Amino acid sequence: MRAVKLLVGAVALALASGCAEPHDPLDDSVVEPAGRDEEQDRNSIDNAVISSVNTRNFARLNEMMAHYRAVQARTRSGLWKSGIVHGTLEWMLFRDMDFASHCVSRDEAFVRDWLAFSPDEPTALIVQARMLSDRAWCLRGGRFAGNTAAHRLELFREHLLIALEALDDAQDRASVDPEYYALRATVYLGLNAEQGLMVALFDEAAAREPYYLGTYFNGAIRYLPKWGGNAAMTEAFARYAVTKTEVSDGAGFYYRIHWFLSDCDCGADLSRWDRELLKQAMRDVYARYPDPFNARRIMDDNCRMGDIDEAKTYMKALAPPGSGDTALTAMIDTCRMLGTDRSS
Numbered sequence: 001m002r003a004v005k006l007l008v009g010a011v012a013l014a015l016a017s018g019c020a021e022p023h024d025p026l027d028d029s030v031v032e033p034a035g036r037d038e039e040q041d042r043n044s045i046d047n048a049v050i051s052s053v054n055t056r057n058f059a060r061l062n063e064m065m066a067h068y069r070a071v072q073a074r075t076r077s078g079l080w081k082s083g084i085v086h087g088t089l090e091w092m093l094f095r096d097m098d099f100a101s102h103c104v105s106r107d108e109a110f111v112r113d114w115l116a117f118s119p120d121e122p123t124a125l126i127v128q129a130r131m132l133s134d135r136a137w138c139l140r141g142g143r144f145a146g147n148t149a150a151h152r153l154e155l156f157r158e159h160l161l162i163a164l165e166a167l168d169d170a171q172d173r174a175s176v177d178p179e180y181y182a183l184r185a186t187v188y189l190g191l192n193a194e195q196g197l198m199v200a201l202f203d204e205a206a207a208r209e210p211y212y213l214g215t216y217f218n219g220a221i222r223y224l225p226k227w228g229g230n231a232a233m234t235e236a237f238a239r240y241a242v243t244k245t246e247v248s249d250g251a252g253f254y255y256r257i258h259w260f261l262s263d264c265d266c267g268a269d270l271s272r273w274d275r276e277l278l279k280q281a282m283r284d285v286y287a288r289y290p291d292p293f294n295a296r297r298i299m300d301d302n303c304r305m306g307d308i309d310e311a312k313t314y315m316k317a318l319a320p321p322g323s324g325d326t327a328l329t330a331m332i333d334t335c336r337m338l339g340t341d342r343s344s
Contacts, residue, residue: 181205
């Protein structure tokens with residue numbers, strides 16, 4: 001137990017050493033609605049990427065990402081549009097990798113042709129490194145290290161080092177896209193990079209773009225039990241993220257990371273996170289991005305935590321205009337089914 005406490009303290013100290021300066025830049029990203037709601041916004045991006053991949057429209061992908069980077073485009077809920085593009089590209093190009101077929105991408109030619117079309121395009125360079133990284137994770141398999149064959153672990157490390165080399169070679173051109181650091185965090189995770197190297201990466205990423213969600217989401221994985229961490233270490237990382245982003249987002253990133261870990265099916269223990277800080281973080285997220293998508297999720301999370309009083313704020317935001325107390329009563333009944341009311 002003492003060893004665990006010492007480790008948690010070391011993590012907190014290392015992260016604290018990278019705290020934000022008092023004059024961190026404001027987040028000047030732009031919300032760009034593309035449809036009637038958040039789901040339609042995301043679908044419009046997905047469809048544009050899928051169409052561009054299927055038609056080999058490299059110019060369209062380049063133009064889309066150049067614009068998203070220039071204005072730091074967000075959806076209504078606050079997601080980075082460039083991050084959605086990267087996620088859709090990964091799904092399109094690398095979703096069929098399996099060990100039986102040597103973990104080869106379903107469309108390596110697409111990546112090669114894209115780089116031939118625009119050798120310095122940041123997105124293409126990151127996608128190339130992601131292809132190498134995803135291949136490494138595919139070769140490893142999903143079991144714990146102790147249950148993974150030695151030759152798989154060796155292949156895993158060899159291919160991660162190749163991915164890291166690709167990231168190093170492309171850094172000057174690709175790091176203008178904050179996804180570069182998010183991917184590098186995943187590669188460092190697989191290589192079991194030492195704590196100091198991880199924190200240096202997060203500090204550098206935050207210096208370039210402190211508000212990019214993907215960097216913190218991938219970083220939080222490093223402190224989960226599966227990777228030698230624990231609940232206290234993960235929570236300490238969420239507090240670290242707040243120090244990098246509080247100028248514009250208050251405590252919002254504390255909840256953003258909680259939300260991500262709740263959904264990732266990665267063994268996160270969130271039961272001991274600071275409830276009062278979490279409530280404030282939820283309020284800060286909604287104050288910045290007052291979208292029904294966020295209100296619905298925050299309401300449900302408060303219900304699951306048994307806090308109907310806090311959930312009511314978001315119920316009122318979601319209730320149809322002029323619906324009166326009847327609609328709210330129905331929402332409260334649904335809320336009770338999600339958790340035990342601890343507000344009394």
